[in-house]
Amino acid sequence: MATAEVLTNGNSTLCDWHDRYYHVDQILDRPGPRTDPSFMAGDGVKEFLRNQCKILVIGAGGLGCEILANLALSGFKDIHVIDMDTIDISNLNRQFLFRPKDVGQPKAIVAAEYIMKRVPGVKVSPYYGKIQDKDDAYYMQFNLVICGLDSVEARRWINATLVNLVDPENPESLKPLIDGGTEGFKGQARVILPTVSSCYECSLDMLNKPTAFPICTIANTPRLPEHCIEWASVLEWPRVQGDKKMDTDDPEHINWLYTVASARAKEFKIEGVTWSLTQGVVKNIIPAIASTNAIIAASCCNEAFKIATSSAAYLNNYFMLIGTDGVYSYTFEHEKRDDCPVCGGESLDISVPRTWTVERLIEMLVEKQDIQIKKPSLSTASSQIYFQAPPQLEEATRPNLEKQVFDLVPDGGEITVTASTLPFSLFLRITYS
Amino acid sequence: MAPGESQDIEVVTTAIHAQPDNKTRRYDRQLRLWAATGQHALETSRILVLSSSATSTSIMKNLVLPGIGHFTLLDPTITTARDAGNNFFLAGPDSIGKHRAQEAVPLLGELNDGVEGTADVRSVHDVLESDPAYFKSFSLVISHNLDSPTVEKLSRLLWTDPLSPPLIVVRSAGFLADFYIQFHEHDIIESHTETAPSLRIDKPFPSLLGHALSLELANMDITDHGHIPYVVILVRVLEDWKRSHNGLPPQNYAEKQAFKAALRDLKRKPDEENFDEAEAQAYRAWTTTGVPSDVAQLFTLPAASGNSTPNSTFHTLLHALQKFTELDDPPHVLPLSSTLPDMKADTSSYVHLQTLYKTRADEERAIFFDLLDKNADIDEGVVETFVKNAHAIRVLRGRRWGEFDADKEAIASAVVGYPRESASHFALSALSNLTSGSTAPPTADALLAEVQRIVGPGIELPEKELTDAIGELARAPTSDLPNVAAFLGGLVAQEAIKIITKQYVPINGYCVVDLVDTWTGVVGTPA
Numbered sequence: 007m008a009t010a011e012v013l014t015n016g017n018s019t020l021c022d023w024h025d026r027y028y029h030v031d032q033i034l035d036r037p038g039p040r041t042d043p044s045f046m047a048g049d050g051v052k053e054f055l056r057n058q059c060k061i062l063v064i065g066a067g068g069l070g071c072e073i074l075a076n077l078a079l080s081g082f083k084d085i086h087v088i089d090m091d092t093i094d095i096s097n098l099n100r101q102f103l104f105r106p107k108d109v110g111q112p113k114a115i116v117a118a119e120y121i122m123k124r125v126p127g128v129k130v131s132p133y134y135g136k137i138q139d140k141d142d143a144y145y146m147q148f149n150l151v152i153c154g155l156d157s158v159e160a161r162r163w164i165n166a167t168l169v170n171l172v173d174p175e176n177p178e179s180l181k182p183l184i185d186g187g188t189e190g191f192k193g194q195a196r197v198i199l200p201t202v203s204s205c206y207e208c209s210l211d212m213l214n215k216p217t218a219f220p221i222c223t224i225a226n227t228p229r230l231p232e233h234c235i236e237w238a239s240v241l242e243w244p245r246v247q248g249d250k251k252m253d254t255d256d257p258e259h260i261n262w263l264y265t266v267a268s269a270r271a272k273e274f275k276i277e278g279v280t281w282s283l284t285q286g287v288v289k290n291i292i293p294a295i296a297s298t299n300a301i302i303a304a305s306c307c308n309e310a311f312k313i314a315t316s317s318a319a320y321l322n323n324y325f326m327l328i329g330t331d332g333v334y335s336y337t338f339e340h341e342k343r344d345d346c347p348v349c350g351g352e353s354l355d356i357s358v359p360r361t362w363t364v365e366r367l368i369e370m371l372v373e374k375q376d377i378q379i380k381k382p383s384l385s386t387a388s389s390q391i392y393f394q395a396p397p398q399l400e401e402a403t404r405p406n407l408e409k410q411v412f413d414l415v416p417d418g419g420e421i422t423v424t425a426s427t428l429p430f431s432l433f434l435r436i437t438y439s
Numbered sequence: 440m441a442p443g444e445s446q447d448i449e450v451v452t453t454a455i456h457a458q459p460d461n462k463t464r465r466y467d468r469q470l471r472l473w474a475a476t477g478q479h480a481l482e483t484s485r486i487l488v489l490s491s492s493a494t495s496t497s498i499m500k501n502l503v504l505p506g507i508g509h510f511t512l513l514d515p516t517i518t519t520a521r522d523a524g525n526n527f528f529l530a531g532p533d534s535i536g537k538h539r540a541q542e543a544v545p546l547l548g549e550l551n552d553g554v555e556g557t558a559d560v561r562s563v564h565d566v567l568e569s570d571p572a573y574f575k576s577f578s579l580v581i582s583h584n585l586d587s588p589t590v591e592k593l594s595r596l597l598w599t600d601p602l603s604p605p606l607i608v609v610r611s612a613g614f615l616a617d618f619y620i621q622f623h624e625h626d627i628i629e630s631h632t633e634t635a636p637s638l639r640i641d642k643p644f645p646s647l648l649g650h651a652l653s654l655e656l657a658n659m660d661i662t663d664h665g666h667i668p669y670v671v672i673l674v675r676v677l678e679d680w681k682r683s684h685n686g687l688p689p690q691n692y693a694e695k696q697a698f699k700a701a702l703r704d705l706k707r708k709p710d711e712e713n714f715d716e717a718e719a720q721a722y723r724a725w726t727t728t729g730v731p732s733d734v735a736q737l738f739t740l741p742a743a744s745g746n747s748t749p750n751s752t753f754h755t756l757l758h759a760l761q762k763f764t765e766l767d768d769p770p771h772v773l774p775l776s777s778t779l780p781d782m783k784a785d786t787s788s789y790v791h792l793q794t795l796y797k798t799r800a801d802e803e804r805a806i807f808f809d810l811l812d813k814n815a816d817i818d819e820g821v822v823e824t825f826v827k828n829a830h831a832i833r834v835l836r837g838r839r840w841g842e843f844d845a846d847k848e849a850i851a852s853a854v855v856g857y858p859r860e861s862a863s864h865f866a867l868s869a870l871s872n873l874t875s876g877s878t879a880p881p882t883a884d885a886l887l888a889e890v891q892r893i894v895g896p897g898i899e900l901p902e903k904e905l906t907d908a909i910g911e912l913a914r915a916p917t918s919d920l921p922n923v924a925a926f927l928g929g930l931v932a933q934e935a936i937k938i939i940t941k942q943y944v945p946i947n948g949y950c951v952v953d954l955v956d957t958w959t960g961v962v963g964t965p966a
C-alpha cells in the first residue's frame with residue numbers, strides 16, 4: 007500500500023507563486039455583507055487553510071474526484087482520501103482523474119497522484135481500504151470530513167463514528183461532516199454538525215425505498231422483465247450454483263443471469279429483458295453523470311471552504327437540487343430527531359400488539375424505513391432475546407422467536423437492538439396495544 | 440423437444456454474445472438516462488466556448504466526459520499566474536506566459552479521446568467583425584464573463600437568424616453567478632416528466648371493452664378472480680355503472696363512494712389485492728381522458744419569430760397530432776400509449792392486457808402516420824418516439840439575451856415575485872456593464888448607481904437583497920472561485936446537455952446562483 011511519504015511532493019509553501027491565490031484571496035482579504043463578525047480576514051485565515059487544516063475525503067469516485075480537485079484549488083494542502091474500490095471502465099464517463107490505462111488500479115491512489123501532479127504543493131494521502139479499518143484516533147486528526155459515497159451503510163457508519171467522537175469537554179472533537187449524493191440529474195449536499203444538527207441517521211426516512219419485488223410474484227406471476235431477472239438471481243442462482251457466490255462485477259455471472267432470465271421471459275411471453283437491464287437490476291445501478299457530480303461536489307467543497315475560513319455563513323443544513331425540469335433547488339433546515347438512535351439520546355417508542363411474537367417484531371424492524379436494519383439481534387438489560395450470531399447463540403435463542411414479546415419484555419420495557427451493519431445500538435421502548 | 444423450443448434456446452444463446460462493447464460500457468451510467476438517441480445527439484454536437492477561464496474549462500470538462508463531438512476554445516488570453524492558480528485544466532506554473540486556450544485544450548482532450556478539441560487564439564471581437572458566419576458553424580455557443588457590449592453584439596447576430604445556435608451567457612464573480620440560454624424555440628419530445636399517459640379507462644377502446652365485458656366475474660375460478668388486472672375491473676364496473684346511470688360516470692362524492700362500494704362488493708375473498716388496487720385507482724373511472732391542456736395549447740401557438748423554423752419535423756408531427764385529436768374515433772384523445780404500469784395480476788392476464796394495449800397503440804400510430812404530411816420525410820423511429828411521448832411534449836419559446844433588462848414591466852413584476860434573484864441578477868448586469876479590461880473594478884456605490892440606471896426610476900429593488908448582492912460583488916469583483924466555477928460547470932453543462940439532446944427540460948430565464956446562502960433561482964422567464 008502506498009504511504010503518504012512516497013507520494014508527498016515537497017514542501018508546500020515552496021510551490022506557491024505570486025498571485026497563485028488571487029481569486030480565493032479576494033474572499034479571504036475582506037468580509038462580505040453577510041459574513042460573521044468573527045471572520046479574521048487576511049493572513050491568519052490563509053495560514054490556517056493552507057498550512058494547518060487537515061481534511062478527510064471519503065470516496066474517490068464520482069464525487070470524490072471532483073471534491074479532491076476543488077479542495078486542492080481552494081487552498082487545502084493536507085488532504086487525505088479513503089476508497090476501497092478499483093477503477094472500472096464505467097467510471098470513465100465522470101471520474102475525470104482516471105484514464106483507460108488506470109482501469110483495475112485503486113481509485114484513492116490514482117486520484118491522489120493525479121491531483122499532486124496537477125496542483126503543485128498539495129499533499130494528498132491516499133488509503134486504499136475501508137473506512138471501518140480506521141479507529142477513532144485516526145478520525146480525530148481531521149478538522150473536517152467530506153463524504154462522497156454511494157453506500158448508505160458506509161455513510162451510516164461514518165456518521166455514527168463522528169457523533170460518538172464528540173466529547174463536550176473538547177470542542178476539537180466535533181468534526182463537521184459534509185455529505186453529498188447524486189442520482190441522474192438530481193442530488194443533495196448537506197452539512198452535519200455531529201450532536202448539534204440533524205445527522206445522517208435523522209433523515210434515513212428521506213431515502214427512496216428500494217424497489218423490492220414480492221417473492222410470490224417472482225416465483226409465480228412474473229409480469230415485468232425485472233421479475234424474470236430477480237427470479238434468475240434470487241431463486242435460480244442459489245438453486246443451480248449452490249454455494250458459489252454471485253459476483254455482479256463478473257461479466258460471466260451477468261451473462262448467466264441474463265440467459266436464464268431471457269429464457270424465463272420467453273416462456274412467459276414477457277418482453278424487455280436485456281443485458282443492460284439485467285446488470286442494472288442485479289447491481290442496482292444508479293445513473294450518474296459528470297455534471298451533477300460537479301454541482302454537488304462543488305457545493306460540498308464550498309461549504310468546507312466556508313467552514314474552514316468563516317469567510318461566509320455555511321449551509322444550514324440541506325441543499326437539494328433537481329435538474330430534470332429546469333433548475334429547481336430547495337435549501338432548508340432538516341430537523342434533528344429527538345429519537346434518532348445515533349444523536350437523539352431518547353429511545354424509540356414502539357407500540358406492538360400483545361399477540362406479537364419476537365419473529366413478527368423482527369420482521370417489522372426490518373421493514374421500518376426510518377431504521378433500515380438487516381439482521382437485528384435483540385436483548386434486554388437482563389436477558390438475550392434473539393441473536394443472529396454466533397451460531398451457538400443463534401441456536402440457543404432461536405426458540406424465543408415463537409414466543410410473544412409480551413412474555414419477555416414488560417410494558418414500557420427497553421429492548422436493545424444491534425446488527426453487524428450498524429455501528430451503534432438502537433434502544434426501543436416497547437408498549438403494548 | 441419441439442422444434443420451436445430448440446430454436447428459442449438458440450436465440451437465447453446468440454443473445455449472450457451481445458455483451459456491451461467498451462464504448463457502451465464506458466457510457467453505461469449516462470445511457471441509462473438519455474439512451475442511444477441522446478448520445479448520438481451529443482456525439483454530433485460542436486460547441487464553441489468564448490474564454491478558457493476556470494468556469495469555462497469546468498463547463499467543458501462536463502461536456503467532454505459524456506462525449507460531445509467537438510469543442511473549440513476561442514480565447515486570445517496569455518496565461519497569467521492568477522489563471523495557473525485556479526484552473527485545473529492548465530499545467531500550473533508551467534502554463535504561465537503561454538496561450539491559455541492552447542494549454543487547456545490538450546488537458547481537456549485527454550479526458551476522452553473520442554472528442555475533438557481546438558484552440559483558436561483570435562479574439563471574439565475580431566471574429567465578430569471579420570467572420571460572423573464562424574459562430575453559425577457550431578451547435579451551441581457558451582460565453583463566460585464576456586463584456587456586455589460584446590455579448591450584446593453576439594446575441595443580436597445569433598438572434599437575427601433562427602437557424603443560429605443557442606447561446607449560453609454565463610457571468611460570475613465571487614460567490615454569485617447567473618446564466619441565460621438564448622434560443623428562439625426549443626422543442627422537447629422526450630421530456631422525461633413523471634406524468635403518466637391515460638389508460639383510457641373512461642373511453643375504453645373496443646377490444647379492451649369487449650375483454651372486460653366477456654369476463655364471468657361471479658362464476659370465475661377463485662384464483663383467476665383474484666388476478667384480474669385492476670384496469671379490466673374498472674372498465675367493467677364503469678360500464679355496468681353507466682348502464683344504470685344514463686351513460687354517465689360517477690358525478691359527485693356520493694356516487695363516487697357508491698362506485699367504490701360496488702368495487703368492494705365484487706370481492707369474493709377479503710384479501711383480493713387486485714380489487715384493493717381498483718378501489719385506489721377508482722378516480723381514473725371519472726377522470727375524463729382528453730387532450731391535456733399543456734398539449735392543446737401547443738396547437739394554437741403563434742408562429743415563431745422569423746419565417747423559417749429549424750424545428751420543422753417537430754411542427755409537422757405537432758400538426759398531425761392536432762388532426763389526430765380532432766378525430767371522433769379515436770375519440771378526441773392523444774394516441775394510446777402501449778406502456779402499461781405494473782399491477783396485481785397473474786402473468787397470462789397481464790400479458791393479455793398488455794397485448795391489447797400494444798395492438799391498439801400500433802393501430803393508432805398507423806392512423807397518426809396517415810395524418811402526417813406525406814412530403815415530410817420523417818424517420819419512423821422519430822414518429823414512434825413522438826407518439827409514445829405525446830402526453831409530455833414541451834415547447835419553450837425564448838427571448839433574446841438582455842431583453843429582460845430593458846423590459847420595465849417584466850422587471851417590476853420580477854422584483855416583487857423574485858426579490859433575491861432580481862437583486863443578484865441586476866447587480867451582475869451592473870458589474871458586467873462597468874467592467875472593461877483595464878479599468879479598476881467598480882465600487883459598491885458605482886454598482887448601486889448602475890443597477891438603478893438599468894431598472895429605471897419608479898422600480899424599488901429590495902434593499903437588503905440588493906445590498907447583500909452588491910456587497911459580495913464589490914468584495915470579489917474579478918474572482919473566479921474554484922468552487923463556484925465547478926458549481927457553474929456542472930449546472931451549465933446539465934443545461935447544455937438538455938439543449939443538445941432535446942431531452943429533459945432546460946431553464947427559460949436567468950438562473951441565479953448564490954453560494955453564500957447556497958440557493959439557486961430563476962428570474963426573467965418570458966411571459
Ligand SMILES: [Zn+2]
Binds near residue numbers: 207209348
Ligand atoms: Zn441523528
